[in-house]
Amino acid sequence: MKILTTVSELRTWARARRAEGHAIGLVPTMGALHAGHASLIRAAKASCGAVAVSIFVNPTQFGPNEDFARYPRTFDADCALAKAEGASVIFAPDVEELYPAGAATFIDVDGLSNRLDGHSRPGHFRGVATVVAKLLIASEADRAFFGQKDAAQVAVVRRLALDLRLPSEIVVCPIIREIDGLALSSRNIYLSAAERAQALVLSRAVREIETLIAGGERNAAPLLQAAREIFATEAAVRVDYIELVDWATLLPVERAAPGNLFAVAAYVGTTRLIDNAILG
Numbered sequence: 001m002k003i004l005t006t007v008s009e010l011r012t013w014a015r016a017r018r019a020e021g022h023a024i025g026l027v028p029t030m031g032a033l034h035a036g037h038a039s040l041i042r043a044a045k046a047s048c049g050a051v052a053v054s055i056f057v058n059p060t061q062f063g064p065n066e067d068f069a070r071y072p073r074t075f076d077a078d079c080a081l082a083k084a085e086g087a088s089v090i091f092a093p094d095v096e097e098l099y100p101a102g103a104a105t106f107i108d109v110d111g112l113s114n115r116l117d118g119h120s121r122p123g124h125f126r127g128v129a130t131v132v133a134k135l136l137i138a139s140e141a142d143r144a145f146f147g148q149k150d151a152a153q154v155a156v157v158r159r160l161a162l163d164l165r166l167p168s169e170i171v172v173c174p175i176i177r178e179i180d181g182l183a184l185s186s187r188n189i190y191l192s193a194a195e196r197a198q199a200l201v202l203s204r205a206v207r208e209i210e211t212l213i214a215g216g217e218r219n220a221a222p223l224l225q226a227a228r229e230i231f232a233t234e235a236a237v238r239v240d241y242i243e244l245v246d247w248a249t250l251l252p253v254e255r256a257a258p259g260n261l262f263a264v265a266a267y268v269g270t271t272r273l274i275d276n277a278i279l280g
């Protein structure tokens with residue numbers, strides 16, 4: 001498995017593999033890989049003959065008071081995991097490779113970028129959209145693989161790909177959870193033992209909404225109230241948002257329908273976590 005560091009190297013590799021008859025799969029990551037990322041790499045390998053895993057902690061999606069400097073960086077372990085799961089290459093550029101000196105071009109997906117996580121983290125989805133566009137263009141990927149846990153991000157990326165007529169198919173893979181239900185996240189390592197237990201309130205809220213919908217409830221108001229009551233059992237957890245939205249627009253809906261997104265975000269200690277369910 002090769003490690004590539006420039007856009008030119010990545011593009012040359014992708015074009016050579018396509019000339020050999022392979023589809024190109026891209027798994028964009030910020031590193032600190034875990035079993036959730038492993039599932040994306042496996043899905044890419046099953047679907048594409050050649051798989052690139054990008055490892056790049058993207059500075060433009062972090063706010064001034066967020067965790068860019070301390071975001072976990074575990075490059076050697078990441079490479080070992082990616083290789084074991086079938087990645088063909090790692091794309092690990094430095095910041096200057098993706099953001100040349102004086103870089104002045106950024107992508108803002110109007111409307112979507114200011115909803116859910118974008119409302120809580122101003123500028124976050126501007127950074128996400130910009131770096132994903134750069135990676136899709138650099139890799140010329142046939143398919144790019146994202147996790148459902150970042151469902152709002154998926155909505156932004158889908159809109160980006162559609163609006164720019166990018167040829168890459170956006171593939172969404174299921175949330176991978178710990179045995180107790182906690183959604184896997186690179187930020188879980190920040191949690192103390194007590195916070196780790198408190199964090200389970202997010203998955204409990206998701207399960208409660210899924211149970212209520214399976215029982216026939218469709219009105220948003222009682223569903224959201226039930227989720228708030230679940231969160232109220234963990235006083236130390238600070239809710240960021242609890243929302244039932246159309247997954248394409250991220251706008252609230254009054255009645256649940258198949259394909260809608262129920263999404264939650266909360267601070268457990270100083271760590272912001274997210275979770276969700278796609279209804280249906």
